[in-house]
Amino acid sequence: MIRSGRSGAESIAEALNVEAIPCPSVHTPQQNRHRRGDGWQHTTVKAILENPRYTGFAIYGRWQKVEELLDPEDVAAGHVVRFRRSPQSKIVRSREPADPAIVSVDTFTRLRRALEAGWDPAALTEQYNAAVAEKRSAEAEFSALKVPERVSAEDIRKMVQELGDMTAALDQADASDMRSLYKALGLQVSYNHETRSAEAAVSPALRGFNVGVRGGT
Secondary structure, eight states: OOOSSOOHHHHHHHHHHHTTOOOHHHHSGGGOTTSOOSOOOHHHHHHHHTOGGGGTEEEEOSEEEEEEESOTTOGGGOEEEEEEEOOGGGOEEEEEESSOOSSOHHHHHHHHHHHHTTOOHHHHHHHHHHHHHHHHHHHHHHHHSOOOOOOOHHHHHHHHHHHHHHHHHHHHOOHHHHHHHHHHHTOEEEEETTTTEEEEEOOOOTTOOOOOOTTOO
């Protein structure tokens, strides 16, 4: 169980340890002789997230060697060599990829900017997982939809013929039958005296009705 109130790098390191995933010093001890194989540390996770080598390009000049006096007031006391991060302007990237990329340059750049702005990786991971779950749910619903059948030319021809038969039946119907039909359809006619035109609207009842028209269907 991951404890709350921890940084993203710490949460990731703890999750990796819980899942017994070997840390770099255990996986490749010959390349990490200066490190203890005591599991993942948040500093290791942070270093991986900030390492541009995972984009596949060779990177030069990320660190610079600095000599510092042990005692600024006593030069004879000697100095100590330290390594510090170089400014971005001093870092050089190869023109062509040197190794297969694990992450794209665009994704790495956006991640680095987010980290510099104080973003917590654990928070974005939760948002990403929620987005993935929502996407999969939408894809499942879309796959379950039935594709409507296309209407063929023969189907259209039959519908036109049926409409023609209906017109003939209405022409042959008597007034009483038409009144029942108009009532069922909720027919309303508005006449405009100025334009001498009529506008008809229907609002049929949806609960079903049965009106017979003589002379047809």
